[in-house]
Amino acid sequence: MILSNLRVLLSKKTTRLVVILLVEAIVLRVLMATQGQNVDFDSYRIVAEIMHSGGNVYAETTRYNYSPLWAYILLLFEEVRILFQADIWLFRLQIVLLLAMADVLIALVLYKISGLKSFALYIFSPLVIFVSAFNMQFDNLALALGLSSLFLLKKQKIRVSIVLMVASLLVKHTLIAYLLWLLFRRDVPKKGLFVILPMAILSLSFLVYGIEYEYLLRNVISYRPNDAAPLYNMFVPDIFKGIF
Structure with missing residues (x-):
């Protein structure tokens, strides 16, 4: 009885600590x-x-x-900003909060897998904070x-795992x-369905949007990072640059 109560008490304390750390x-x-912005945020604005004007993002940029x-998602944030007649900060805040929630989800999964230390190391990593809050790169949303x-x-x-993987892609x-x-792994259940279905839905998403092949080839399949990524261009073979 005493041990059971102790476990409950420790569990409650840990939960409170996790919540405080997340906040x-x-x-x-x-x-x-609030410390500035970079080219990624400029791209989101474009x-x-x-999208707000009804244009084609693949053809016009x-x-x-x-x-x-x-x-x-960016269109939704823009519509909210316009609805409240707010300046650009509200658009930025919505992105930051979404990416923060993605970091929270990653941290919670790490907590489930390997405990509080991994959780804290990730959620308070200066690099993670910089990438998601200043650079606003949304890779963490896909990773979460x-x-x-x-x-x-x-x-x-x-089923749920397949849905989440589809959303990730x-x-x-x-x-x-x-x-x-x-x-190529033997320990993955239903791996054909788990791998092929998300990739198929990803491919279909471009067709549903009505993107023309010319723009799909130029802006998605054949996309290459610019000169701001010298190490990437130096070490990643050309054949993989449209994938990674």
Whole structure:
């Protein structure tokens, strides 16, 4: 009885600590977002304005190289900003909060897998905070969905894990090479369905949007990082640059 009560008490204390740490981590990200912006945020503004005007992000800019989903998320944030007649800060805040929630999800999965230390190391990593709150690169959103998918796959929750992996690829195809690698693993249940279905839906998403092949080839399949990524251009073979 005493041991049982002690476990409950420790569990409650740990839960409170996790919640406090998460709140602090989110506040840090919001504060980081006030320190300026970079080219990624400028690209988001361009995409949001094109979407708001009813344009085609693949035809009207070379700054969008993903499935349509992220463009629609940016459109939603832009519509909210316009609804409240707010300045650009509200648009930025919505992105920061979404990416902060993605970091929270990743941290919680790490907590489930390996405990509080891994959770804290990730959620308070200066690099993680800088990338998601200042650079606003949304890879963490795709990774959060993908990591959750793999976590549930291990628990044999196949359907939910497939849905999450589809969502991950639709946000950004960050894990596409990892999915292909899973085909060669023997411990992945339903691996054909788990790998092929998300990739098929990703491909179909471009068709649903009505993107012309010319723009798909130029801005997505043949996309190459610019000169701001010298190490990437130096070490990654050309054949893989449209995937990674």
